[in-house]
Amino acid sequence: MPPTDEILVHARGLTKRFDAFTAVNAVDFDVRTAEAFGFLGPNGAGKTSTMRMIACSSPVTEGELTVIGMDPRTQAPQIKARLGVVPQTDNLDAELSVEENLLMYARYFDLPMSVARPRAAELLEFMQLTERASDQVEPLSGGMKRRLTIARALINEPELIILDEPTTGLDPQARHLLWERLYRLKQRGATLIITTHYMDEAEQLCDRLVVMDKAEIVAAGTPRELIERYATKEVLELRVPDAVRAGLDGRLDGLADRIEELPDRFLLYADDGEHALEGVHGREIPIESALVRRATLEDVFLRLTGRSLVE
Amino acid sequence: MAVVAGSRPTTSPVPNALAGARRVLQRNLLVYRRTWRGSLFGSFLTPLLYLTAMGIGLGQLMASGGTTLLGGVEYLDFLGPGILASSCMQTASFESTYPIMGKISWRKNYEAILATPMEVHHLLIGELGWIGFRLTTMATVFLFVLTLFGIPRSPLALLAIPAAVVTGLAFAAPIIAFSATRHNDSGFAALFRFVINPLFLFSGTFFPVSQLPDAVEWVAAATPLYHGVALVRGAVLDAMPATWPLHALYLVVFLGVTGVIANRLLRRRLVK
Numbered sequence: 001m002p003p004t005d006e007i008l009v010h011a012r013g014l015t016k017r018f019d020a021f022t023a024v025n026a027v028d029f030d031v032r033t034a035e036a037f038g039f040l041g042p043n044g045a046g047k048t049s050t051m052r053m054i055a056c057s058s059p060v061t062e063g064e065l066t067v068i069g070m071d072p073r074t075q076a077p078q079i080k081a082r083l084g085v086v087p088q089t090d091n092l093d094a095e096l097s098v099e100e101n102l103l104m105y106a107r108y109f110d111l112p113m114s115v116a117r118p119r120a121a122e123l124l125e126f127m128q129l130t131e132r133a134s135d136q137v138e139p140l141s142g143g144m145k146r147r148l149t150i151a152r153a154l155i156n157e158p159e160l161i162i163l164d165e166p167t168t169g170l171d172p173q174a175r176h177l178l179w180e181r182l183y184r185l186k187q188r189g190a191t192l193i194i195t196t197h198y199m200d201e202a203e204q205l206c207d208r209l210v211v212m213d214k215a216e217i218v219a220a221g222t223p224r225e226l227i228e229r230y231a232t233k234e235v236l237e238l239r240v241p242d243a244v245r246a247g248l249d250g251r252l253d254g255l256a257d258r259i260e261e262l263p264d265r266f267l268l269y270a271d272d273g274e275h276a277l278e279g280v281h282g283r284e285i286p287i288e289s290a291l292v293r294r295a296t297l298e299d300v301f302l303r304l305t306g307r308s309l310v311e
Numbered sequence: 312m313a314v315v316a317g318s319r320p321t322t323s324p325v326p327n328a329l330a331g332a333r334r335v336l337q338r339n340l341l342v343y344r345r346t347w348r349g350s351l352f353g354s355f356l357t358p359l360l361y362l363t364a365m366g367i368g369l370g371q372l373m374a375s376g377g378t379t380l381l382g383g384v385e386y387l388d389f390l391g392p393g394i395l396a397s398s399c400m401q402t403a404s405f406e407s408t409y410p411i412m413g414k415i416s417w418r419k420n421y422e423a424i425l426a427t428p429m430e431v432h433h434l435l436i437g438e439l440g441w442i443g444f445r446l447t448t449m450a451t452v453f454l455f456v457l458t459l460f461g462i463p464r465s466p467l468a469l470l471a472i473p474a475a476v477v478t479g480l481a482f483a484a485p486i487i488a489f490s491a492t493r494h495n496d497s498g499f500a501a502l503f504r505f506v507i508n509p510l511f512l513f514s515g516t517f518f519p520v521s522q523l524p525d526a527v528e529w530v531a532a533a534t535p536l537y538h539g540v541a542l543v544r545g546a547v548l549d550a551m552p553a554t555w556p557l558h559a560l561y562l563v564v565f566l567g568v569t570g571v572i573a574n575r576l577l578r579r580r581l582v583k
Contacts, residue, residue: 018583055426057422057425057426057582058582058583059582077428077429077430078428080426080427080428081427081428083426085426087419087422087423087426089419091418091419091420091422091423092423093338093418093420093423094418095342096338096341096342100341104334104337104338104341105423105427107334107337107338108334108424108427108428108429109427109428110330110428152423156427
């Protein structure tokens with residue numbers, strides 16, 4: 001199902017403060033029905049706080065927020081009945097079996113057992129967990145726990161699924177399996193809101209996304225739009241010998257739209273990377289290695305949020 | 312032109328407090344299915360050990376000194392109902408510390424549940440209901456053991472079960488409130504050492520509180536165990552004190568007030 005014009009989550013001036021600390025500062029965004037919407041940003045940018053407000057787990061400090069046409073301030077339980085929430089760290093019930101986790105969660109949504117049982121069986125199948133149905137949760141691998149957490153979030157057949165870093169800490173196989181399952185959910189018409197700091201994940205999954213930094217939204221658009229706006233089509237990665245580097249002194253100027261100097265290499269942002277490389281050769285600058293690649297969301301992300309480590 | 316969603320009816324009705332609480336109870340029972348044998352055996356063993364060691368062993372030593380201070384009953388009869396009330400206090404206290412802390416911060420069960428239409432007060436009422444269930448089974452087994460020793464005087468003894476359960480709950484509510492403010496379990500050892508154990512010793516379980524200096528007697532009378540012991544002993548020995556409505560009122564009001572506080576502190580902890 002392609003995204004529609006219907007707005008499922010609407011935020012204007014949305015703000016979250018914890019005492020003096022502002023976690024989310026007056027952000028505006030709209031999530032449309034049946035799209036996958038991403039929140040990108042370094043740690044502490046305010047992504048999780050925003051998600052928690054949408055999930056009605058955290059009261060809105062200020063601003064306007066509508067979720068599925070309802071107000072989280074007054075209709076939180078009604079909204080939650082139609083949401084699926086996958087938190088950043090798994091909070092499965094370690095004292096119950098895999099299947100019991102789903103059945104009990106169905107009870108919290110007031111689903112009768114006659115509905116919960118077939119749905120749980122179907123979800124275990126969908127998430128490739130059927131063989132572990134009667135096992136305890138603790139011995140499961142990280143990927144399996146994550147899949148179970150997502151299966152649990154689907155037990156009430158939610159219209160809106162909120163996933164906070166769904167694949168952090170998983171191996172590549174587990175990530176690809178999850179991406180494929182999330183894509184299938186989207187095809188069935190579910191709306192997904194995803195936070196991540198994996199840019200490939202955002203490019204794979206998100207129709208539209210916003211980049212958050214220091215409690216604010218610094219950019220918004222489709223992955224393609226963001227790359228066009230904040231990067232170039234291609235990037236030339238250049239390594240030069242240290243001796244040359246010291247005496248380079250502006251000799252790369254004019255070869256690309258933008259040049260970024262990193263401790264170990266130069267990044268030349270240009271629409272035609274090969275052409276830029278020819279320019280480097282033309283100026284007879286000795287190089288160690290050169291690589292032309294397509295610009296990615298990661299280039300956008302690093303440009304917008306900086307390269308310094310956030311901890 | 313964008314359309315705002317929301318015209319569809321809610322798929323799940325929002326639970327009322329009792330329906331929500333019942334689900335928390337159901338979850339705990341699901342876990343209990345795996346452990347009930349051990350827990351029930353414990354409920355049987357505790358009174359057996361106390362009554363044999365202290366009631367019979369110590370009681371015979373004391374018999375020579377007369378029983379006037381105990382109200383004319385044998386020490387075994389005096390001790391049995393006291394141990395029943397204080398065992399409920401201890402079980403309720405334990406259930407309100409580590410397991411609650413685990414669900415708040417270690418395993419984050421509550422976080423998971425609160426992502427559904429369930430609300431904080433459903434959790435609290437459900438947990439109190441669960442502790443009430445545990446105490447009911449425990450008090451029933453206990454009363455059965457007291458019967459084996461021939462302690463209960465009349466069917467009035469059955470009233471000892473609800474009295475003991477309410478006594479336990481009057482500890483559960485404030486201790487859940489305490490647990491909701493803790494970020495690690497270091498406070499719990501102190502709670503048991505400085506509150507629960509002294510109450511166990513000085514609230515009339517082992518000897519009449521009237522034996523204590525007046526000041527200590529007043530402190531004892533301010534805590535729920537003192538009132539619980541009075542009610543449970545009155546029921547088991549068919550000798551309800553004339554003040555029983557005051558004891559009952561005290562326990563119910565104490566439970567209600569601390570329950571409201573627990574709800575407030577749990578909400579402050581879980582909804583940020």
